[in-house]
Amino acid sequence: MTVRGLAVPKWGLSMTTGKILAWLVSEGTEVEEGTELAEIDTDKINGVLESPWPGVVRRIVAPVGATVPVGAVIAVIAPAGAAEEEVERMAAGARERLASGIVPEESGTAFGTVEADGRQICYATLGEGPEVIVLVHGYGGDKGSWLFVQEPLARRHTVHALDLPGHGGSGKRVEDFGSLTGAVAGFLDAIGAPPAHLVGHSLGGAVVTAVAAARPGRVRSLTLVAPAGFGTEIDAGYVRSFAAASSRRELRPQLGKLFADPGQVTGRLVDDLLRYKRLDGVAEALKTVSESMLDGDRQAIDVTTLHAGLAVPTVVVWGGSDRILPYGEAGRPPGVRLVDGAGHMVHMEAPAAVVAAVEEAVEAGGS
């Protein structure tokens, strides 16, 4: 009869506290693994905390409106038959720690930099399972965009999230699409065996597909999240406006297009992107990458032929309300899981669907 404390997860590298916006369960609710428990605001975006275990919500320790440090216990989950005294002991301890503000800060995230294909590639690693997963973000994104996905995957796997050249903390020099695929292939070579499960969002989806074709021995499976490179339809205006935007006023409406619910875009998300865009070399890098992505107002990158030649299993997820790469256009891959209520940023708006897709790909391609 395990009595367990539910902690505020570390969703993303900059998260230190979470504010509880709503509890979606009450004391006594029976939950499964994956049941939505609470809405938590991370400054950057609002996320839904799902139950890591089946059981009964025995205590809710932190009230709605509380701002709680990462790692702090906010609820107690235990089987229905677990002793009341044991549940209360854990709840009392959690209340005491919340009141005193003493919470062990242990993110477990390790940061690293490797030289890959002659470029400095920055990455963050979480988890230590036998299967290795590499998360590759899209155009203008960075390793932090996997904030809701990396942590749940890391419970069972070793999960690296990297910054593509020109993005995040990686070197800003980038010449073309080949610079991106070369860097990811170089990253796989640098981290060594075993072969990895690649996950790519948007432009990152096209990148990991090309990498799987270039390094078949290093890749076990692909999970493509609203991938570029399948079909020609794209909101080219978004791509160009994102590259050109230099102020909050210009950037914010563009970011709204990424989500089914533009209200998801917080000031912090906009500010973090502006901080990135101000770094020397980023404006040129984004211009180069955006030009390599577009042929007029259509996609220039096409990985369908490469993908057809791959022997590894692929799972594809797409947001039903994607406005950047609208699903249902010609050339999109078959067998896609459509996620209702998600826009282009499926991994931020519906992380559970992306986690499930990755787990499925890992299962299908596992050793």
Next chain:
Amino acid sequence: MARTISYREAINEALAQEMERDPRVIIMGEDNAGGAGSPGEDDAWGGVLGVTKGLYHRFPGRVLDTPISESAFIGAAIGAATRGMRPVAELMFIDFMGVCFDQIFNQAAKFRYMFGGRAITPVTVRTMYGAGLRAAAQHSQALYPIFTHIPGLKVVLPSSPYEAKGLMIQSIRDDDPVIFCEHKMLYDTVGEVPEESYAIPFGEANIVREGGDVTIVAFGRMVGTAEQAAGQLAGDGIECEVIDPRTTSPLDADTILESVESTGRLVVVDEATPRCNMATDVCALVAQEAFGALRAPVRMVTAPHTPVPFSDALEDLYIPDPQRVANAVKSVAGWKR
């Protein structure tokens, strides 16, 4: 990658990175090498509070130690800028600026205009301002409104280490004369700053905190004071939007007006004395451009119209604090006609 460094280190890093990038960048100022009673250049202080420490030996011949003659070396820096250099001159205390007003107001600020746009003057004048160091009336003033008044000058007030580095890099790259005002009480404050070079554009305000009830516009060190007040007020159910204009010239009027359009209430926090300061300027802007949106009178939280006192107790009272800001916010939030 970002890491945590101080405001002083952020300015030093900006100077070093720009000197690496551009050989035209030089530094001029007092006590860069040696200091009163020191053995000379081997004991390079890096200015009176050590902001340029380490640069004298790292960039031989490009960090010039000047005599205590502000009018001479500020004039020399302006002249060098017109001839293609990118000098960063440190004028220790903003209070001493008066002896070089002609060089700054009548020369540097006017060249581009009077030569029909065919001359540029890319000089940056670094200077310390503000009360709190027990340095008395002649070393504690917040005189940035005087420079804001002069067309042709750009005036920068970094409120944090992130702002300090990015605004210093922009100041050096900018083709116009810039008065870069460093608050002496901020040098040891710390914050996250990227290791890479980056420039923050002038005239673009930072929304430090979002909120829908009251707009607080605050300058320089007062940004932190306003944030503290906003934190307290959130506990009382009043959500403040805190705006840091970052530069007083150019001023990001659009961001201020958009915020007041949504909140209908304005408090301006300015450490300068209250006549013709930034608070009066912003209040006039809002009264003229957003009168219809106002649901309460505007409020100014400033220093009193007196010299900065030498008495510790009086100096502490002189400087606007979070409680005064919170009181002003409450008075406009609860205002009834």
